[in-house]
Amino acid sequence: MSAESAAARPAYRPETAVVASGRPHGSGRPLNVPVVLASNFRAAPRIDPSAVGAAPPDGVTGDGQRREYARDDGTPGWEALEAVVGELEGGHATAFSSGMAAAAAVFDLLPVGARVVAPTDSYIAVRGLLANGQRLGRWSVQLVDVADTAAAAAAAGRADLVWLESPTNPLLQVADLAAICAAAKAAGARAAVDNTFATPLLQRPLDLGADIVIHSATKFLGGHSDLLLGVTVAGDPALAAALRHGREMAGATPGALEAYLALRGIRTLAVRLDWAQRSAHDLARRLAAHPAVTRVRYPGLPDDPGHEVAARQMSGFGAVLAFDLADAATADRVCDRVRIITSATSLGGVESTIERRAKLPGQEHVAPGLLRLSVGCEHLDDLWHDLACALDAAGAG
Numbered sequence: 001m002s003a004e005s006a007a008a009r010p011a012y013r014p015e016t017a018v019v020a021s022g023r024p025h026g027s028g029r030p031l032n033v034p035v036v037l038a039s040n041f042r043a044a045p046r047i048d049p050s051a052v053g054a055a056p057p058d059g060v061t062g063d064g065q066r067r068e069y070a071r072d073d074g075t076p077g078w079e080a081l082e083a084v085v086g087e088l089e090g091g092h093a094t095a096f097s098s099g100m101a102a103a104a105a106v107f108d109l110l111p112v113g114a115r116v117v118a119p120t121d122s123y124i125a126v127r128g129l130l131a132n133g134q135r136l137g138r139w140s141v142q143l144v145d146v147a148d149t150a151a152a153a154a155a156a157g158r159a160d161l162v163w164l165e166s167p168t169n170p171l172l173q174v175a176d177l178a179a180i181c182a183a184a185k186a187a188g189a190r191a192a193v194d195n196t197f198a199t200p201l202l203q204r205p206l207d208l209g210a211d212i213v214i215h216s217a218t219k220f221l222g223g224h225s226d227l228l229l230g231v232t233v234a235g236d237p238a239l240a241a242a243l244r245h246g247r248e249m250a251g252a253t254p255g256a257l258e259a260y261l262a263l264r265g266i267r268t269l270a271v272r273l274d275w276a277q278r279s280a281h282d283l284a285r286r287l288a289a290h291p292a293v294t295r296v297r298y299p300g301l302p303d304d305p306g307h308e309v310a311a312r313q314m315s316g317f318g319a320v321l322a323f324d325l326a327d328a329a330t331a332d333r334v335c336d337r338v339r340i341i342t343s344a345t346s347l348g349g350v351e352s353t354i355e356r357r358a359k360l361p362g363q364e365h366v367a368p369g370l371l372r373l374s375v376g377c378e379h380l381d382d383l384w385h386d387l388a389c390a391l392d393a394a395g396a397g
């Protein structure tokens with residue numbers, strides 16, 4: 001089934017694209033792409049074309065090719081999701097089984113011995129993947145503070161792949177994507193940006209010079225904490241084809257139900273994010289004025305070190321923030337006391353979640369009393385009341 005292609009009509013604004021793109025078209029067709037539970041599709045007649053009727057719509061890929069096997073040729077659900085995310089990011093999208101599968105597909109393109117530059121603060125499992133590859137002799141890794149543009153640009157000049165994340169998880173550091181991607185390009189290095197925190201509604205890294213964008217669609221794109229899914233987006237069709245081939249070879253394919261749910265989640269991304277980031281901004285301000293909070297990390301605050309760059313390259317500051325309390329015990333007590341906010345890992349769902357990241361192995365660079373807060377779609381006043389009570393009860397107030 002061909003989801004409507006972006007080329008067939010004028011470009012929509014992103015708020016419209018999340019709702020309107022990637023849908024079947026033609027009268028009598030369903031509004032939503034059906035969940036097709038099939039690993040394989042009937043083969044084309046090899047000798048007598050009249051032996052089998054016209055290919056059913058689900059058996060034809062978005063490129064008009066006959067679909068035979070899902071891992072090779074995709075499924076209607078993946079294609080619809082890819083059409084929407086690709087349109088939002090301005091490139092060619094490939095859906096993966098998780099955000100980490102998407103990240104791994106980017107690293108799998110590297111020849112043995114490649115030099116990777118990555119942020120000192122980045123998603124925990126990406127750090128683990130990089131360290132693993134280095135231990136196995138697949139690549140070498142240089143970690144840089146991506147908030148230091150001159151240092152990051154200098155390092156990019158000696159790299160084969162520059163991996164960026166902005167804002168970073170969990171420290172909310174902001175990288176000047178245009179400057180660092182330009183340095184990578186000048187050195188012939190590839191630049192990949194993990195755009196999970198910003199989503200394509202707030203930041204479009206391909207426009208800023210990146211070669212590849214990756215998403216954990218598990219987070220904001222899906223938005224309901226009910227699936228694992230990842231996406232890569234590349235501006236260059238040949239690079240997109242290489243990533244897709246990687247998915248085919250590694251078998252890092254999304255499930256049919258996950259793809260359906262992710263697309264269903266994306267339909268409300270604009271309203272969810274708009275609501276949640278307003279609350280995040282307000283909570284960041286209130287936390288900054290709270291006596292127990294020693295520091296708030298949110299690029300929307302005017303005195304945040306990342307504010308100026310974020311204001312330039314993002315159209316909003318997102319719905320994740322972090323704040324520092326005196327120590328681990330105080331922070332743990334706050335997690336135990338919240339009632340509306342859920343004490344849980346992960347982020348980007350309609351429900352607010354809070355976590356002390358330094359409790360996890362591999363987060364030694366994070367202060368013990370730092371809490372990451374993913375702001376969801378509850379009412380701001382309830383969220384603030386919950387936080388303020390938990391801070392008081394934790395003896396932090």
Ligand SMILES: *Cc1c(COP(=O)(O)O)cnc(C)c1O
Pocket residue numbers: 098099100101123125126165169194196197215216217218219228229230
């Ligand atoms: C969660 C996350 C990932 C990994 O995604 P999964 O879907 O959990 O595999 C990658 N990058 C960032 C920034 C994340 O928050």
